[in-house]
Amino acid sequence: MYDNWEDLEKSIINCNKCKLYQNRNNIVFGVGNKQAKIMFIGEGPGADEDKEGTPFVGKAGQLMNKALEGLGIKREELYIANVVKCRPLSNRVPEQDESEVCINYLRNQVMLVKPKIIVLLGSTALKNILGSKYSITACRGKWVEKKQIYYMPTWHPAALLRDENKKIQFWKDLKEVKRRLEEI
Ligand code: URA
Numbered sequence: 082m083y084d085n086w087e088d089l090e091k092s093i094i095n096c097n098k099c100k101l102y103q104n105r106n107n108i109v110f111g112v113g114n115k116q117a118k119i120m121f122i123g124e125g126p127g128a129d130e131d132k133e134g135t136p137f138v139g140k141a142g143q144l145m146n147k148a149l150e151g152l153g154i155k156r157e158e159l160y161i162a163n164v165v166k167c168r169p170l171s172n173r174v175p176e177q178d179e180s181e182v183c184i185n186y187l188r189n190q191v192m193l194v195k196p197k198i199i200v201l202l203g204s205t206a207l208k209n210i211l212g213s214k215y216s217i218t219a220c221r222g223k224w225v226e227k228k229q230i231y232y233m234p235t236w237h238p239a240a241l242l243r244d245e246n247k248k249i250q251f252w253k254d255l256k257e258v259k260r261r262l263e264e265i
Contacts, residue, residue, distance in 0.1 A: 082189050086115065089189050093166065098182040101167035101175075107134035111162030111190055119154075119262055120196040121145075122187065123163045124205040124237060125175050131168035136161045141238040145202075148238075148252055152259050160194045162187055164209045180209050191230075197265050199230055200258055203237025222254045224261075233258050 083089040093108060109126040112135050121137075129139035137145055149156060165175040165183040175183075191199070201207045204217040210232070211225060217234055225232040235254040236247045 082192060084193075086193060089186070089193065093186055096166075096186075099165075099167075099179040101165060101169060101179055101183075104170055105167040106131050108166050109134055109136050109163060109168075110166060110186075111160060112136055113160035114157055115160060115194055117158060117160040117194055117196055118265060119159055119198040119200065119258070120191065120194055121159055121161045121200045121202060122206045122210060123161070123202045125163045125165040126168040127172050128168065136163055137238070140242060144241055145238040148255055151252075152255055154255070154259055154262070160190070160196065162190055164205055174205055180205070184209055197229075197231065198258060198262060199232050200255075201232055201234040203235075203240065206237075207234045222250060222257070224257075231261060 083092065090110065093110060096102060096108065109130045123136060126136065127139050127141070130136055130142075136142070146156065164180050164187060166186060169175050169179070199210070201210055207215050207217050207220065211227070211234075215234070217236070220234045221236060223234070225234070233254055236251050238251070241248045241251055
């Protein structure tokens with residue numbers, strides 16, 4: 082673990098710890114406020130993110146931005162990162178060996194940001210951060226507190242593009258996040 086951003090960022094530049102490095106255009110490290118009270122964690126970069134090197138800039142990200150805007154949460158208030166930092170081709174779910182090595186970078190980012198709240202976007206984020214016994218359908222919308230961090234599992238924004246009901250639930254979950262954010 083690195084105790085500063087510079088060393089952590091340097092350590093990842095030429096990462097080839099898993100096969101995802103072979104097809105990447107950019108490592109999508111993470112973006113936002115490094116002292117944020119709240120962190121959002123997704124699955125992994127898609128094509129747009131791989132092209133730009135920034136998380137959640139594609140369709141799913143734009144939808145998430147709209148929800149955040151509607152609730153009055155600014156992207157500058159957040160830190161956003163993913164379980165894996167290189168794009169799995171065809172947007173497949175990252176394989177276990179890929180997420181297992183990459184998540185150490187993410188854990189280091191969490192250690193440096195020290196968020197009070199972490200929003201887990203979808204099943205991959207939930208299972209990799211809290212454990213494989215957690216299921217997104219059972220846990221979404223319910224706080225999990227661990228080591229003084231409040232975790233809110235919710236739908237991945239890409240799932241909202243396919244299902245209107247999930248949009249309503251996502252909005253409700255973020256509203257609850259906003260409520261707690263104002264408390265702390
Ligand atoms: N989906 C994710 O999980 N992360 C991104 O950065 C973009 C899409």
